[in-house]
Structures are given as C-alpha cells and as structure tokens.
Amino acid sequence: MDWNFLIFAVLKIAAVLGVxxxxxxxxxxxxxxxxxxxQDxxxxxxVSLPLIGSIPIIGPLLTRWGIWQPLADGVKSFLKEDFTPSHVRKIYFWLAPAIALVPAFLVVAVIPFGSTLGAQKMVIADLNVGILYTFGIVSLGVYGIVLAGYASNSKFPFLGGIRSSAQMISYEIAMGLSVIPVFLIAGDLNLGGIIDYQAQHGWMILYAPLSFPIFLVSAFAETNRLPFDLPESETELVGGYHTEYSSMKFALFFMGEYANMLAGSAMMVTLFFGGWTLPFAGLDTAPALGEWWKGLLHIGIFIAKMLCFMGxxxxxxxxxPRFRYDQLMDLGWRRMIPLALANIIITAVVVMLMNS
Amino acid sequence: MIVKRTQLTWWERLYLPALIGGFKVTLRHFKNTITGRTRVTQQYPEEPTKVPPGYRGAPYLVRDQDGDTKCVSCQLCEFICPPKAIKIIPPGDSGLQSDRANAEKMPREFEINMLRCIFCGFCQEVCPEEAIFLKQDFSLTGLARGEMVFNKEKLLSLGGTHAGIQKWKHKLDEAEEQETFPIQT
Amino acid sequence: MSAPAITETKSATPVAPAAPPPVEKIKIKVDGREIEVPKMMPDWQGRLQPTTMLQACQLAAQEVPHYCYHPKLPIAGNCRMCLVEFGTPMMGPDRKPVLNEDGSTKIAKSVLPYEPTTPRGAIACATPISPGMEIYPSSPATKQMREAVLESLLINHPLDCPICDQAGECKLQEYSVEHGQAQSSFVEAKVHKPKAVDLGPRIVLDDERCILCTRCIRFTKDIAGDDALGIVNRGSYNTIAAWKPGAFDNNYTLNTVDICPVGALTSKDFRFQMRVWFLKETKSLCTSCGTGCNTVIGSREEKVYRYEPRQNDAVNSTWMCDSGRLNYKWINRDDRLKDVLVSGAKSTWTTAIKEISGKLVKAPQGSVAIVASARQTTEELYLLKKLASKLGALTDSVPREGEGDKLLVNADKNPNSNGARLTGIAFTEMGINLPKIADGIRAGRIQTLIVFGEDVTKCGIGADVLAKLDTLIVSDILPNETTRKAHYLLPGCAHVEKRGTFVNVKGRLQKFMKAVEPKGDARPEWEFLHDLVENLTGKNGYASIEGLFNQMAKDVPAFAGLEWGKLGDTGVTVKF
Known part of the structure; x- marks a missing residue:
C-alpha cells in the first residue's frame, strides 16, 4: 500500500475537482x-453580498461584473423544488444526470494540468495509454443524455435524446480519427509525452494543422454546443433532453455540459497547443525541485489557455446558426470522417518518408 | 418565381470567409458593449421607464374642471370590456344624486378588476362622456386579489382631472337662458 | 311588432274547424317583387279594414320604419317616418290602364303636382293599397325621405343617450343608425323643455326626448279608457301633459313606457336600474291573476329587473296591467325559504324525501289530505293528484278572489285555478273541501297533511288543528304560519325559477320558462314531487319537464293530444 501515492492522489483529486x-x-x-x-x-x-458589496469601489465593481451570480445560482439550485413527474421511469430519471456529469470529471484524470509541484507530477493518473482512456470515457458520456431522453417518457426529450446520441457517436469517430496523426507524429500515447514532444519541437498545431479543425468541430459536437446543439435547442425542442428536469438534476446536466466543455478545452490545449508550456522564458521545461513557483506558473498557463478555448x-x-439535423449528420459522416482518414494517411506517409 | 442560386467559389464553399465574417461581427459588438459605446440596457428600478404619450396603462375615472365625476353610469364600458373586468352598479332606486348639475345619473359603485384588465383601451374609446382614460401606470401590484379590485373612490383619486367639454353644464346654461319653461335640475 | 295575422282559434280537442271565408287578394309589387296580399286585414280592434301599405310591406318581409303607428292602436299618421315612394298604374282617359311597349302596365310614380320631378311619398301606415300598386321601400327617394324625417326629429332631441333608460331598445337610435345621416349640420341651441317630470305615480316624463308620436295619448284614451294625456303648448314647444297633475294613475300606465319609441316616458320602478342589453329575456307568464298575461322576464345574474308584456292576441294583446308588472320584488326577499328543514333542523333532500316516502307508504288510505295551491303549475298539481289517488286523499285548493276590471285584470287572483280543476285537485267551487279536511283532522281521521304553497291557517285549518296532525309536510317559498309548524319543510321555487304551464281562466294552457336559478337548496316542486311519486307508485320515466308534460297530457282527458314541444309561445286552448 503506497500511502504516499494514495494520499497525494486523493489530494490532487480534491484539488482538481474543486478547481x-x-x-x-x-x-x-x-x-x-x-x-x-x-448581444449588446x-x-x-x-447580485451583491451584504458586507462585501458595501466596500467602496471594489464592492460595486464586483457586483457589476456579476461575480457573486454563481453563488445565487447555486443557492437557487438547492432551494428550488425538485420534483419528479409521474410519467417518468424513475430509476433512469434519477440516474441520467449523474451519468451525464461523471465522464467529464473522469476525463481530466489523465490530463497533465501542470508540470510538477515539488515532487508530485501534476497529473492525477499518468496512464501510458492516456488518450485511449479519454476516448473510452467520452463514449460513456452519450449514455447520460440518451437515458435522460428515454426516461423522460415525453416527446421532446425523447427526440432530443435520440438526436443527441446519434450526433455524439458520429462525431466521436471523427474525433478519434483526427487525433491519430498527433500520436503518429509524437510516437507516444502518453499525454505527458505529447507535451514533452511539443516542448522540444514546437506546438503540434504546426505539425498537424488539419487535425485541429476536425478535433475542434468534433469537440463542439460532443459537448452539444452551437452550432451542433440540436439536442437541447430551446427554440425547437422546448428543452430537448432536459425538459423534464428541474432544480438540482437540471443543474447537474448544466454542470456536466460545462465540465465537458472544460475537458474538451483541456484536451485541445494538451494535444495541440503545448499544454502547460510556453515556448520562451524557460517555461517549456519541468522546473527543478524548489522552483515551486514555476510549477504554479505552469498550472496558471494551462488554465489560461483553457480559458481561451472556453471563450x-x-x-x-x-x-x-444551428445545423439542421441532416446537415449535421452529413457533415459528420461524409465530410469529417473522410477528411480525418485522408489526414491519417497523409500524415502516415509523410512520417514514413521523414523517418526513412 | 425563380430564385437564383449564386454559385459559390471554392473559397466561399470552404466556409472560412463566412466564419471570419462572423468572428468580426461578434467581436465588434463585444467591443462596443464592453467599452460602453452601445448602451441599450435600461437598469430598470433605478432608471424609471418613461412611457410615450398615448401609452395604455391602467384605466382610471377622471373628474372635470369643476371636480365633478364625469361618469354617468351608461355601462357601455362594462359591456364592451372584453375580459369583463368592469362591474358597475347603477344608481337605481337608491336615490343617489349625481354630483354634477343636470346630469341625472352617476354610478353607485364602479369596480375595475385590475387583474382581469387587459389594457386594451376599449372602455376609453367607447365612453361617450370622456370619463375613463387609460393613464400611465403599468406596474400595479397588490398582496391579495381583493386589493386589486379598484372601486370608485380609488379610481377617481388615481384619475385626476381631465378638462373637457362640460356638456351637461352647457345644456343647463342654454336651458336657463331660454325663458319658456322653468327648468329644475 | 309582427303583423297581426288572421287569427284562427287553435283547438286542442277535435272540433270540426269552421271553414274560413274566402280571402280576397290583391296583386301588388314591393321593390319589384310581385306579391298577393289580402284586400282587408284586421285593424287595431280586430275589424277588417283595407290593407295598408305598411301591412303589405310586412307581408313582403320588408319592415317599414315607423314611430306613431302601432298595430294595436288607432292610426295617427303624425310622425311621417313611414313615408315610402310608390306608384300606381297609370290610367288613360278611357279608364283603362296605359300599357308599355312590352304589354306591362305603365306605372305612374306619385309626384308633387307642382313639381313633377320630386317624388311624393305616402305614409305607409295609413294609405290603403290598390291593385297594381308598386311600393318602393328601398329606393333612394324613400331613403332620402327617411333621412329628412330623422333629421327633423333629431333637431330638438337631447343628447341623453348615456343616461336615458331607453338606450338599447330606442327606435330613434335604431332608425338613426339604419336610415339616418351620419353628420349633423345643426348648430343652433336646442329647445329645452322640462326634464324628469312626474307624470303619474309610476311614470317619469322627459319632455325634451318626446317626438310627439302621441302613442301614449292614444293608448290611454282608447285602450285604457282613461283620457288623461294630451299635448299642450304650440309649435316647437309641444309638450305631453296630464290634464291635472297626478291624473295619470290608471292601472295600465306602464304600457305607455313600452310603446313610447324613445325615452320620454320611463318607468320610475326601472329608472336607472340596469341597461337593457345586459338583461336576459325569458318568456314567461304573469302570476298575479287568472288572466295569465304573457310576459318577458328581464333578468341578469339571478336578479329579476323587470317584466314586460309579450304579444299574445288570444290573451293580452300586447298589454299588461301595472299591478302585475311590478309584482316581482318579492322574489328577492331575504326571508325566502332556502333550506330543507326536518323538524326545524336543517337537513338534505335525500333525507327528507326518504322519510316522507316512508311515512306516506305506511299511511292508511284516507288518512292523508292535500291542500295544493292554485298558484302551482299544472304539472305539480298533476303529480299531487297522482299522490292523492294513490293515498285516497282529500284534496283542495284555496280560492283567492279580488277585484277585476274590464280590461285585463281578472277577479280570480290565482293564476292556475283551471289547472287545479282540470287535474282534479280542486272542484268547480274551489275551497269546498277545506272544511271537510279541517273536520277530518279534528276527528283524527286525517293524520298527515300535505300543503303546497298556501297558508292554511288563514282558510279554516288553524294552528290548533295543525297541532293535532302527526305529520305536516309543507312546501312553500315564503315563510308563514303554516311553514313554521311544519314537520317537513321543503323549499320551493317561484315561477321565474322553474318551468311549467298554467291554464288561465279562459282555458288557455300556456307554458313559461326559467329565468333565474333557485335560491339556496330550493328545488322546483315538480322535481322533488316526481321523486316522491316515484317512491310511492314505483313508476319511472319522465325526468324532464317535457317528459312530465307529455305524460300528463296522456293522463288528463282535457289535455289529450298536447305535446310540450308543440305548445308554442302563445299556448293552446283546452276544453273544460
């Protein structure tokens, strides 16, 4: 029993979850x-807190930025009536939001969000097959939405769930295929290894320029974000798969969606934009022991890049505008996948030629 | 009719110009709002809303220049009100005298249920005495349903004065000028 | 006002119908359509007079606007509203009609003799038709005539519509919209006359609104027989007045309010009570005496506001007496019976009916007596008679005699005396059984008394006699001595709250409809009587008034052949 590892792992998990x-x-x-x-x-x-709001200048400024709004949203989620309609299939109804939320958190387990802090590597699970794990978990994310649509036992959620499942599994393929050139070039499935490669040779986006757009589009589709948000399009499907959900369960869906977005951004940063490194000022190497401030800086860089993608x-x-459903499927199967395949072949040929 | 479909160039078909155009537009709006060049949001309770003239707010009863109630209880507004928000009790045999010379009728009770009122303005349009007008109030609140049923006193107090043609007074003056019959009011 | 058709008495019992005399008809044209109309038609007194152009137009379904004309009043011809353009066949010097090229008769339109381009209209109410006449009620000339007349009438008419009670049923308003001008070019001062003049104990006169059609004068003189009104002052200052203040007080004054086409004569009772367009109109009957004048109940939201007469040439023409008309205020009295009381305690219908049925089933033959009012409907009396036959009970009604007059008021103040007689509850001499019932109770033979709608303490069965009874079942609408002593008190309905029929003193069976909902727990008597009779005789069936009436028509010989649906609005005569 490696208590050291266990304790630090738990600490890292807690920290990551909190953040x-x-x-x-x-x-x-x-x-x-x-x-x-x-939107002008x-x-x-x-939203303003009673004491902090009255601090001159800073108080009103923070209020104007809406800093305390998430607090109010959280309180609302807890206090709102969380009812289960009578016509739903209760077990799945209760299960679905959880299944929608969990994969997003699981994905960040393999992503290196920093270099090292002291002796600890800033990654929860340094898997050798990190990317495979990631794609496996992402596939699980489909279940949450499908289950929500099915359990709601109502027209619009059903349609939303169906559409979403089809959309997600279509773009999963494209996503997986588009990332293969990265690993062909880097030669390593370990995400930490990818970052090291990028630190040495420059960001992967320069080497696999076609992969990034495909991965970006697929990430949009996976997280059900516009222009691929048919499953939850408010104007067409009332609320899509989360129509029948209220209060905490809806909050879980919501959080799951944003967590997915964050995870997707993290993936993009790691795979294509150098993770926690910057190409200057010595920030592309792991810090020596004692330079804990550099470790923190690396974490900061990672988070900053992630925020850019969130933006x-x-x-x-x-x-x-939103893609129509047939246009969406057309894009996924008839354009993204052939493009990704072509990308793989070309990259493979180029790598082979360069290595010989 | 024939709709011409323009042939897109291969560059346009890649969709990149559209994307870049989109980025430019949204970025422009973002910059304009964040620097303050675009100010359209009205911070409501702090900035009061100014309603334009002719705005259809809540209907109230008005008095004329001499402070008399103009309403003669003709009940046309009660009839035309689409949601039946107005309820009038005519004077009947109560012996209620109009508080205005020469117009013999005045409502005994006049209630408007503000929760039913749809602010359509039909009552103002149909009133032959110019006695009810839709004023500027739009935010009416109350703590109970009964509170929102405004009776005659409340409506008169909120309506204020609306000077107009004092038809009944003119008739009385005209009649008194004519010597033929002794006129009793 | 519909055209008075040639009345033929409808008989319920098979009697050889008298062959109507052959009707002589004249061919005329109204608006280009040829029509055959009778040469003579009944006038206001029912005597045959030459058909007027207005009557002919009514037969051709063309309403000619009019103010002073009334089918039940002598013709005056002073308002000039019914002016229509017309033409008669042109006669040649050889007294033969001049023909057109195509053989049709040439029509000479009536024109001013000194100005042949101006059409001369004839007042349709007073001008008789002649063969071959052509009437043009829709021609531009007629329209212009009407506009001119209305303009003249509106010169001095005050702008009182918002406060005038006649608004909504005012002929001046209606014809102004249909036939008047849109703009007024009148800028002078109007003539002002006295307003709100007290013309009689029930009438308010507004002189400014009067258009001087003289309908009120003609009615009061010729129909009511009381020559009380006339026009005074000259020219523009014409005013209606009573010959002495307070002289206009006969029992028919409120009919002038009905016939006044504008709001000059208004009822003090209905003054400012409610706008007429809100009133729901229900066809009903007056219950103040045996004549059974046909009425229209004006009610809104469960409150009765007024009665108006309805036309029934066989009963009341188009009139109604004032005493009957104003007799609606008791319906809303606070002390109306609303609760079912069993031994003085509030109870429910199911309990009461069950207990009463139980007691009646066990009652020995001849130990029950029924006093049913002649104010009950025929159906209720029929059900009470069924009860009486089953129980072998003595039955009777209470007579109510008062003063009648020569017009409409009958001395019998019960609306359904003949109904009581025909169903067998009462006898030709009403009230003959009441002493027998009183004796029966005193002797102990009669232990159960059922009273419907009467206060028996006032007709020989005093409180001490009632105290001897085992069971006193009373159904009434207002509290009285008898209801206070009742063991079972079943609240009933006024005639405005139920449907049924009455048979008037001349043997006319008329139906009336429901206007307002019963008060509190009250139910129409026929409804709970039906439950009671069902419990005793075990028969099922009629759950509606229609079914009940049809069943009664089969059982009562005088009503043979009648059906509720065929009764119509004016009723049928029954043989008795």
Whole structure:
C-alpha cells in the first residue's frame, strides 16, 4: 500500500475537482456575461453580498461584473423544488444526470494540468495509454443524455435524446480519427509525452494543422454546443433532453455540459497547443525541485489557455446558426470522417518518408 | 418565381470567409458593449421607464374642471370590456344624486378588476362622456386579489382631472337662458 | 311588432274547424317583387279594414320604419317616418290602364303636382293599397325621405343617450343608425323643455326626448279608457301633459313606457336600474291573476329587473296591467325559504324525501289530505293528484278572489285555478273541501297533511288543528304560519325559477320558462314531487319537464293530444 501515492492522489483529486467545479460555475457566468456583451446587453450585474458589496469601489465593481451570480445560482439550485413527474421511469430519471456529469470529471484524470509541484507530477493518473482512456470515457458520456431522453417518457426529450446520441457517436469517430496523426507524429500515447514532444519541437498545431479543425468541430459536437446543439435547442425542442428536469438534476446536466466543455478545452490545449508550456522564458521545461513557483506558473498557463478555448466556445455560439439535423449528420459522416482518414494517411506517409 | 442560386467559389464553399465574417461581427459588438459605446440596457428600478404619450396603462375615472365625476353610469364600458373586468352598479332606486348639475345619473359603485384588465383601451374609446382614460401606470401590484379590485373612490383619486367639454353644464346654461319653461335640475 | 295575422282559434280537442271565408287578394309589387296580399286585414280592434301599405310591406318581409303607428292602436299618421315612394298604374282617359311597349302596365310614380320631378311619398301606415300598386321601400327617394324625417326629429332631441333608460331598445337610435345621416349640420341651441317630470305615480316624463308620436295619448284614451294625456303648448314647444297633475294613475300606465319609441316616458320602478342589453329575456307568464298575461322576464345574474308584456292576441294583446308588472320584488326577499328543514333542523333532500316516502307508504288510505295551491303549475298539481289517488286523499285548493276590471285584470287572483280543476285537485267551487279536511283532522281521521304553497291557517285549518296532525309536510317559498309548524319543510321555487304551464281562466294552457336559478337548496316542486311519486307508485320515466308534460297530457282527458314541444309561445286552448 503506497500511502504516499494514495494520499497525494486523493489530494490532487480534491484539488482538481474543486478547481474544476469552481471553473464550471464561473464558466456559466462567463458565458452569460460574454453572450450578453456580444448581444449588446449587460448580463448579470445585480447580485451583491451584504458586507462585501458595501466596500467602496471594489464592492460595486464586483457586483457589476456579476461575480457573486454563481453563488445565487447555486443557492437557487438547492432551494428550488425538485420534483419528479409521474410519467417518468424513475430509476433512469434519477440516474441520467449523474451519468451525464461523471465522464467529464473522469476525463481530466489523465490530463497533465501542470508540470510538477515539488515532487508530485501534476497529473492525477499518468496512464501510458492516456488518450485511449479519454476516448473510452467520452463514449460513456452519450449514455447520460440518451437515458435522460428515454426516461423522460415525453416527446421532446425523447427526440432530443435520440438526436443527441446519434450526433455524439458520429462525431466521436471523427474525433478519434483526427487525433491519430498527433500520436503518429509524437510516437507516444502518453499525454505527458505529447507535451514533452511539443516542448522540444514546437506546438503540434504546426505539425498537424488539419487535425485541429476536425478535433475542434468534433469537440463542439460532443459537448452539444452551437452550432451542433440540436439536442437541447430551446427554440425547437422546448428543452430537448432536459425538459423534464428541474432544480438540482437540471443543474447537474448544466454542470456536466460545462465540465465537458472544460475537458474538451483541456484536451485541445494538451494535444495541440503545448499544454502547460510556453515556448520562451524557460517555461517549456519541468522546473527543478524548489522552483515551486514555476510549477504554479505552469498550472496558471494551462488554465489560461483553457480559458481561451472556453471563450472560443462561447464566442462561436453567437456566431453561427444551428445545423439542421441532416446537415449535421452529413457533415459528420461524409465530410469529417473522410477528411480525418485522408489526414491519417497523409500524415502516415509523410512520417514514413521523414523517418526513412 | 425563380430564385437564383449564386454559385459559390471554392473559397466561399470552404466556409472560412463566412466564419471570419462572423468572428468580426461578434467581436465588434463585444467591443462596443464592453467599452460602453452601445448602451441599450435600461437598469430598470433605478432608471424609471418613461412611457410615450398615448401609452395604455391602467384605466382610471377622471373628474372635470369643476371636480365633478364625469361618469354617468351608461355601462357601455362594462359591456364592451372584453375580459369583463368592469362591474358597475347603477344608481337605481337608491336615490343617489349625481354630483354634477343636470346630469341625472352617476354610478353607485364602479369596480375595475385590475387583474382581469387587459389594457386594451376599449372602455376609453367607447365612453361617450370622456370619463375613463387609460393613464400611465403599468406596474400595479397588490398582496391579495381583493386589493386589486379598484372601486370608485380609488379610481377617481388615481384619475385626476381631465378638462373637457362640460356638456351637461352647457345644456343647463342654454336651458336657463331660454325663458319658456322653468327648468329644475 | 309582427303583423297581426288572421287569427284562427287553435283547438286542442277535435272540433270540426269552421271553414274560413274566402280571402280576397290583391296583386301588388314591393321593390319589384310581385306579391298577393289580402284586400282587408284586421285593424287595431280586430275589424277588417283595407290593407295598408305598411301591412303589405310586412307581408313582403320588408319592415317599414315607423314611430306613431302601432298595430294595436288607432292610426295617427303624425310622425311621417313611414313615408315610402310608390306608384300606381297609370290610367288613360278611357279608364283603362296605359300599357308599355312590352304589354306591362305603365306605372305612374306619385309626384308633387307642382313639381313633377320630386317624388311624393305616402305614409305607409295609413294609405290603403290598390291593385297594381308598386311600393318602393328601398329606393333612394324613400331613403332620402327617411333621412329628412330623422333629421327633423333629431333637431330638438337631447343628447341623453348615456343616461336615458331607453338606450338599447330606442327606435330613434335604431332608425338613426339604419336610415339616418351620419353628420349633423345643426348648430343652433336646442329647445329645452322640462326634464324628469312626474307624470303619474309610476311614470317619469322627459319632455325634451318626446317626438310627439302621441302613442301614449292614444293608448290611454282608447285602450285604457282613461283620457288623461294630451299635448299642450304650440309649435316647437309641444309638450305631453296630464290634464291635472297626478291624473295619470290608471292601472295600465306602464304600457305607455313600452310603446313610447324613445325615452320620454320611463318607468320610475326601472329608472336607472340596469341597461337593457345586459338583461336576459325569458318568456314567461304573469302570476298575479287568472288572466295569465304573457310576459318577458328581464333578468341578469339571478336578479329579476323587470317584466314586460309579450304579444299574445288570444290573451293580452300586447298589454299588461301595472299591478302585475311590478309584482316581482318579492322574489328577492331575504326571508325566502332556502333550506330543507326536518323538524326545524336543517337537513338534505335525500333525507327528507326518504322519510316522507316512508311515512306516506305506511299511511292508511284516507288518512292523508292535500291542500295544493292554485298558484302551482299544472304539472305539480298533476303529480299531487297522482299522490292523492294513490293515498285516497282529500284534496283542495284555496280560492283567492279580488277585484277585476274590464280590461285585463281578472277577479280570480290565482293564476292556475283551471289547472287545479282540470287535474282534479280542486272542484268547480274551489275551497269546498277545506272544511271537510279541517273536520277530518279534528276527528283524527286525517293524520298527515300535505300543503303546497298556501297558508292554511288563514282558510279554516288553524294552528290548533295543525297541532293535532302527526305529520305536516309543507312546501312553500315564503315563510308563514303554516311553514313554521311544519314537520317537513321543503323549499320551493317561484315561477321565474322553474318551468311549467298554467291554464288561465279562459282555458288557455300556456307554458313559461326559467329565468333565474333557485335560491339556496330550493328545488322546483315538480322535481322533488316526481321523486316522491316515484317512491310511492314505483313508476319511472319522465325526468324532464317535457317528459312530465307529455305524460300528463296522456293522463288528463282535457289535455289529450298536447305535446310540450308543440305548445308554442302563445299556448293552446283546452276544453273544460
């Protein structure tokens, strides 16, 4: 029993979960505020805490930024009436939000969010087949939505669930295929290894330029974000698969969606944009023991890059109209997958030629 | 009719120009709002809403220049009100005298249920005496349903004065000028 | 006002119908359509007079607007509203009609002799038709005539519509919309006359609104027989007045309110009570005396506001007496019986009916007596008679005599005396059995008394006699001495709250409909009587008033052949 490992693992898990949950909450706020600004309005700007709100200058400023809004949302989720309609299949109804939420958190288990902090590597599970694990878990994410649609026993959730499951499994394939060139080039399935490769040779996006767009589009589709948000399109399907859910269960779905987005951003950062490294100022190497501040800086860099991608997710939402369902499936099967396959073949040929 | 479908160039078909255009538009809106060039949001309770003239707010009864109730209980508004929000009790045999010379009728009770009122303005349009007007109030609240049924006193107090043609007074003046019959009011 | 058709008495019992005399008809054209109309038609007194153009137009389904004309009043011809353009066949010097090229008769339109381009209208109410006449009620000239007349009438008419009681049933309003001008070019001061004049104990006169059609004067003089009204002052200052203040007080004054086409004469009782367009109109009958004048109940939301007469040429023409008309206020009295009381305690219908049925089933023959009011409907009396036959009970009604007059008021103040007689509850001399019932109770032979709608303490069966009874079952609508002593008190309904029929003193069976809901727990008497009779005789069937009436028509010989659906609005005569 390696107690050391166990204790540190538990600590890392707790830390990651904590940070992730906070980021989810503030991702909601960021989405609301950024969406508002894009739409010529202001977004949440009223929630104010009793004492902190009265600190001059800073208090009103924070209120205007809506910093405390996630707090209010959380309180609302807890206090709102959480009822189960009579026509649902209760077990699955209760199970579905959990299944939707958990895979997102599981995915971040393999992602290196920093270099090292002291003696500990900043990754919860340094798997040798990290990416396989990731794709396995992502496939599980389909179940949550499908189960929600099925259990709700109602027209619109059913349609939303069906559409979502078809969409997600279609784009899973494209996602998986698009990432293979990365590993062909790096030669290592370990995510930490990918980052080391990028630290030495430059960001992967320069070497696999076609992979990144395909992966990006597939990530949008996997997280049910516009322009692929048919399963929950409010204007077409009432609420899609989460119509019948209220209060805490709906909050779980919501959190699951944003957690998925964060996980997807983390994947993109790790695979294509160098993870926790920056190509200058010696930030591309793991710090020596004692340079704990560099470790923290690496974590900060990672989070910053992740936030950029989050911003992209939010930004794209208001840019593009929604794909129609047949257009969506057409894109996934007839364009993304052939493109990804072609990408693999070309990359393979190039790698072979370069190695010989 | 024939709809011309423009042929897209291969660059346009890649969809990248559209994407970039989208990015530019949203970024422009974002910058304008965050720097404050676009200010459309009204912070409601702090910034009161100014309603335009002719706004259809809550209906109230009005008095004329001399402070008399203008309503003569003709019950046309009660009839035309689509959700039947108005309920009028005519004077009947109560002996209630109009508080205005020469118009013999005045409602004994006049109730408008503000929860039923749809602010359509039909009552104002149909009133032959210009006695009911839709004023500027739009945020009516109460703690009980009974509170939101406004009776005659409340409606008169909220309505204020609306100077107009004092038809009944003119008739009385005209009649008193004519010497033929002694006029009793 | 519909055209008075040639009345033929409808008989319920098979009697050889008298062959109507052959009707002489004249061919005329109304608006280009040829129509055959009788040459003579009944006038306001029912005597045959030459058909007027207005009657002919009514037969051709063309309503000619009019104010002073009334089918039941002598013709005056002073309002000029019924002016219509017309033409008669042009006669040549050889007294033969001049023909057109195509052989049809040439029509000479009536024109002013000194201005042949101006059509001369004739007042349709007073001008008789002639063969070959052509009437043009829709021609532009007629329309212009009507506009002109309305313009003249509106010159001095006050702008009182918001406060005038006649709004909604005012002929001036209706014809102004249909036939009047949209704009007024009148800028002078109107003539002002006295307003709200007290013309009689029940009538308010507003002189400004009067259009001087003189319908009220003609009615009061010729129909009511009381020459009380007339026009005073000259020219624009014409005013209706009573010959002495307070002289207009006969028992038919409120009919002038009905016939006044504008709001000049209004009822003090109905003044400012409710706008007429809110009133639901239900066809019913007056219950104040045996004449059974046909009425229309004006009610809104379970409150009765007024009665108005309805036309029935066989009973009341188009009139009604004031005493009957104002007799609706008791319906809303606070002390109306609302609860079923068993031994003074509030109970339910099921309990009461069960107990009463139980007691009646066990009652020995001849130990029950029934006093049923002649104010009950025929169906209720029929059900009570069934009960009486089953129990071998003595039955009777209470007579109610008062003063009648020569017009509509009958001395018998019970609306359904003949109904009581025909169903067998009462006899030709009503009340003859009441002393027998009183004796029976005193002797102890009669132990159960059922009283419907009467206060028996006032007709020979005093409180001490009632105290001897085992069971006193009373159904009534207002409390009285008898209801206070009842063991079982079943609240009933006023005639406005139920459906049924009455038979008037002349033997006319008329039906009336329901206007308002019963108060509290009250139920129509025929409904709970039906339950009671069912419990005793075990027969099932009629759950509606229609079924009950049809069943009664089969059982009572005088009503043979009648059906509720065929009774119509004016009733049928029965033989008795």
């Amino acid at each position: 992730l949950m906070t980021m989810v909450a503030y991702a909601v706020l960021a989405e609301r505020k950024i969406s508002a600004f894009i 309005r202001v977004g949440p700007n009223r 992209l997710f939010i930004w794209v939402r208001w840019m593009l």
